[in-house]
Amino acid sequence: MSIFDKFRGVERRLAELQAAGGRNPFAVVIERPLSSTVGIIEGRETLLFGTNNYLGLSQSPRAVEAAIEAVRARGVGTTGSRIANGTQSLHEQLEQHIASFFHQKHCMVFSTGYQANLGMISTLAGKGDYLLLDADSHASIYDASRLGHAQVIRFRHNDPDDLQKRLNRIKDEPGAKLVVVEGIYSMTGNVVPMAEMAAVKRETGATLLVDEAHSFGVLGPNGRGVAEAAGVESDVDFVVGTFSKSLGTVGGYCVSNHPELELVRLHCRPYMFTASLPPEVIAATMAALDDMQAQPQLRSQLMDNAARFHAGLNGLGLTTGQTVSPVVGVVLETIPEAIMLWNTLLSLGLYVNLSLPPATPDHHPLLRCSVMATHTSEQIDRAVEIFREALSRLPAAA
Amino acid sequence: MSETVQDVSALIINKLLANPKVPRDITGSSKIVEDLAFDSLAVMNFVMEIEDELDVSVPLDRLAEIRTIDDLAECIVSLKKGS
Numbered sequence: 001m002s003i004f005d006k007f008r009g010v011e012r013r014l015a016e017l018q019a020a021g022g023r024n025p026f027a028v029v030i031e032r033p034l035s036s037t038v039g040i041i042e043g044r045e046t047l048l049f050g051t052n053n054y055l056g057l058s059q060s061p062r063a064v065e066a067a068i069e070a071v072r073a074r075g076v077g078t079t080g081s082r083i084a085n086g087t088q089s090l091h092e093q094l095e096q097h098i099a100s101f102f103h104q105k106h107c108m109v110f111s112t113g114y115q116a117n118l119g120m121i122s123t124l125a126g127k128g129d130y131l132l133l134d135a136d137s138h139a140s141i142y143d144a145s146r147l148g149h150a151q152v153i154r155f156r157h158n159d160p161d162d163l164q165k166r167l168n169r170i171k172d173e174p175g176a177k178l179v180v181v182e183g184i185y186s187m188t189g190n191v192v193p194m195a196e197m198a199a200v201k202r203e204t205g206a207t208l209l210v211d212e213a214h215s216f217g218v219l220g221p222n223g224r225g226v227a228e229a230a231g232v233e234s235d236v237d238f239v240v241g242t243f244s245k246s247l248g249t250v251g252g253y254c255v256s257n258h259p260e261l262e263l264v265r266l267h268c269r270p271y272m273f274t275a276s277l278p279p280e281v282i283a284a285t286m287a288a289l290d291d292m293q294a295q296p297q298l299r300s301q302l303m304d305n306a307a308r309f310h311a312g313l314n315g316l317g318l319t320t321g322q323t324v325s326p327v328v329g330v331v332l333e334t335i336p337e338a339i340m341l342w343n344t345l346l347s348l349g350l351y352v353n354l355s356l357p358p359a360t361p362d363h364h365p366l367l368r369c370s371v372m373a374t375h376t377s378e379q380i381d382r383a384v385e386i387f388r389e390a391l392s393r394l395p396a397a398a
Numbered sequence: 399m400s401e402t403v404q405d406v407s408a409l410i411i412n413k414l415l416a417n418p419k420v421p422r423d424i425t426g427s428s429k430i431v432e433d434l435a436f437d438s439l440a441v442m443n444f445v446m447e448i449e450d451e452l453d454v455s456v457p458l459d460r461l462a463e464i465r466t467i468d469d470l471a472e473c474i475v476s477l478k479k480g481s
Contacts, residue, residue, distance in 0.1 A: 130457075135446070151457035154442060169455050358439035 020336060021343035025354040028346070035059060036248075036374045041351055049309075049369045049383055050353040054218055054326050055298045056374030058248030060291050063284040070283035077278045083265065086276035094282045095253075097289060102224055102239060104255040108265060109282075111274050113213050113242025114140040116252025119270035120209065120240055121180060122148035129175040132166060132206070134158065134192075136185050136361045141211065147269075150178070157185075157361065160196035167204045177206040183215025183226035187360055187368060189320070189327030191219070194230035201235055209238040217246025217292050218326055223299055243281075247288040251277050302326055302373035305380055309371050312384030316391060329355075330367040337394065338365035344390035350383050401452070401478070406471035410448060414467075426468035445470070454478050 018024055030039040030048075036056035039048050057063060070090070080086030091109060099107035110116040121144035125131040131150040133141055136157040145152040153170070156162040167177060179201060181192045194210070201208040212225035220228030225241070227233045237258060243251040254261065265271060277285075292298065306326045313320055319331040332338040335356060342354040345367070353368040360366045371380070401409075407426040414420045420434055430436055436444065445456055448470070454477050456470075464470050 135442070145458060152459060153455045153457055154446060156446070166455055169453065358437045363440075 017339060021339040023343055023346070025339075025342060028351065030351075033059070037372055037376075037379055039351070041346065044349055046346070046349050046351050047379055047383055047386075048351050049371065049375075050351050051372075052214070052245040052370050053248055053372055054214075054246045054302055054370065055248070055292060055295075056372050057246065057288040057291055060248060060284075060288050062291050063248065063287040066287035067280040067284040070279040074279040076280065078276045080276065081272060081274055082276045083272050088276075088279065090279055090282040091276060094277075094286055097286050098253050099255055101289060101293070102255040103233070104239070105257050106259065106261040107253055107255045108261060108268075108271060109277065110252035110254070110271055111277055112250060113240075113244055113252035114143075115270040115274065116240045116242065116254055117141050117211055117213075118144045118147060119268040120238060120254045120264070121145065121178070122270070123264055123268040124207070124209070124238070125150035125176070125178040130170055130173065130177045132163060132177060132179045134181055134185075136187070136190075137180065138182060138186055138211065138213070139359075141180055141182075150175070158190055158192055160193055160200050163197065164200045164204065167200065167206060171204070177204070178209060179206045180209045180211065183210060183212040183219060184325050184327055186214055186327060187355055187366055188329040189323065189325040191215075191323045191325055192226055194226045195232055198227075198230070198232035198235035207237045208235060209240060210236050212239055212241040214245060214325075214327060216241040218299065218302060223292060223296075243285045243288075246292065247285055249281050249285045249288060251281060251285060298373040302371065305373065305375050305377075306371045308377065308380050309369070309375075309383065312380065313369075313387060316384065316388055318387070318391075326371045328369040328371065329360075330369065332365050332367065335365050338367060340394055341390055342367055344393050345386060348386045348389055350386040350390075401475060403468065403471045403475050406452065406474050407468050409451065410467050410471060413448060413451070414444070424467065426471065427466050429465050430467065430470065431465070448474070452478070 028041060030041055033039040036053055036059045037048055038045055078086040078088060095107040095109050099105060110119060117140035121141060125148050127149040129150040131145055131152045133145060133152060133154050134157055135154045153166050155166050181197050184191055210227055215225040217223045219226050222228060227236045238254055238256045240254045243249045307324050310320055310324045310328055313330060321329050338354060345352060355366040355368045357363045411424055414424060430441055445461060449455055452474060454474055456473060456477060460473055464473055
């Protein structure tokens with residue numbers, strides 16, 4: 001019995017994956033980005049359709065300059081956690097900036113989006129409380145449910161009636177009830193029916209937390225996410241999100257009007273016991289947020305591009321998610337088909353993400369694509385064309 | 399109406415047998431992960447169906463302790479009794 005025995009199953013599956021397609025899909029290296037939409041992979045110029053860089057701001061000149069200036073003035077790191085020696089004036093500025101953007105009174109900034117979910121959910125839902133999760137929740141939410149001590153109940157994906165039914169079953173239980181939904185689900189691109197979820201919250205008195213990781217900067221007239229788009233921001237108790245998608249940097253946040261968010265700082269272990277964001281990341285994040293606010297056309301361009309890509313793939317007979325969003329999950333029937341298609345796409349110069357069960361809903365493999373505001377129409381049409389070419393190369397039995 | 403562990407176990411087995419991939423010879427002592435080859439997601443999705451059938455919610459932390467079909471039945475009966 002070796003301590004490594006538990007990894008043998010994954011080792012075997014990885015070997016099968018590599019044998020079937022020639023590559024390890026979890027070890028793709030982007031040797032160098034040439035722009036937000038093109039990178040060098042395996043020495044070739046490759047169209048990037050799998051980077052979550054929705055507004056293309058990872059390459060924002062304003063953010064680059066702000067980061068350089070911050071590094072020169074402050075150095076490269078804080079060497080401490082927020083509650084010890086790791087809080088600088090920049091952290092407070094960023095928190096004020098984010099709170100003001102969301103029209104909320106309080107903000108906590110975390111070192112990653114994963115930690116924001118892990119910390120907020122595990123801290124808010126304590127012993128004796130109930131945590132109600134969408135069945136298709138992100139791993140950070142499931143991990144939060146294991147770190148915390150609440151009783152965890154899953155409800156059917158994007159189904160407010162099912163949530164209501166499950167809340168009714170525990171309505172006489174004394175603990176607080178925290179409901180967690182995501183604005184855009186990261187695998188399928190499905191958008192939460194936010195108005196209906198907010199109605200369930202109002203009716204049951206539950207606390208509502210929305211993870212806007214993939215919808216911040218994407219949905220809503222001002223980019224505040226799905227709650228803004230649905231006109232129900234006042235029903236949301238906590239908004240969690242990340243800087244690593246629309247803003248192109250790294251880090252997570254939680255905003256709220258509840259003054260108790262300040263007390264969460266002193267209970268939340270993933271916030272308390274990790275190094276804080278370095279100065280250059282904070283400076284770049286604030287600059288990217290300014291960029292995003294100064295260019296609302298990025299959002300309309302993004303949605304136009306998403307619609308074009310969605311329609312192009314559907315035109316090839318491919319199955320995608322229910323709603324048009326910048327996350328486009330192409331649903332495939334079999335794992336061998338998904339592996340072959342993904343490998344052929346990459347060889348032809350198109351990078352997307354290969355997602356395999358059980359990390360996907362319903363046991364179907366997915367080719368998960370993400371569209372950017374900075375993709376040109378020609379790049380989108382080219383990506384669809386590469387899909388057409390790759391499909392034509394699939395053996396009939398795949 | 400109060401179901402016994404045996405009733406609930408029989409109901410679970412019936413529900414499982416509706417899936418053609420499940421071995422035909424399962425009993426209450428069959429192990430859900432090992433004998434049925436269910437992964438974690440499949441277990442959670444299957445339990446959701448049973449929850450709706452019996453109008454009960456099985457918290458995920460309780461699920462972690464369950465190995466056999468009878469364990470699941472016992473857990474559901476105790477949840478329905480309010481413990």
